[in-house]
Amino acid sequence: MTSNNQILAVVKTQATIHRGCNRAWLQGHEAMARAGFLPNARYDMEYRTDCVVLTLNAEGKRKVSATGRGATVDLVNKKMNAYNFSGGISWVIYNRQITVTGA
Secondary structure, three states, rough: OOOOOOOOEEEEEEOOEEEOOOEEEEEEHHHHHOOOOOOOOOOEEEOOOOEEEEEEOOOOEEEOOEEEOEEEEEOOOOHHHOOOOOOEEEEEEOOOOOEEEOO
């Protein structure tokens, strides 16, 4: 779908709602670290028709949060409402990239 890299992991989570917006978050998963999504790593976020793509970029506008429970990617804004997460969320983790889709 987005990358020719080998898939490191597929993680399923549930969506939540925060202030009327879909919220997708992934926290402390070991595949995130293997993919390079470590605390304070910077990344870019691209909204596509069928998915959201997160790509590591040292100059990226967004940052992986450093929390007590581990590295956290937290996606919550009005643009996330364009995706159907009613059946859950699939996080497809590649080296240096994560694709977020409805499960």
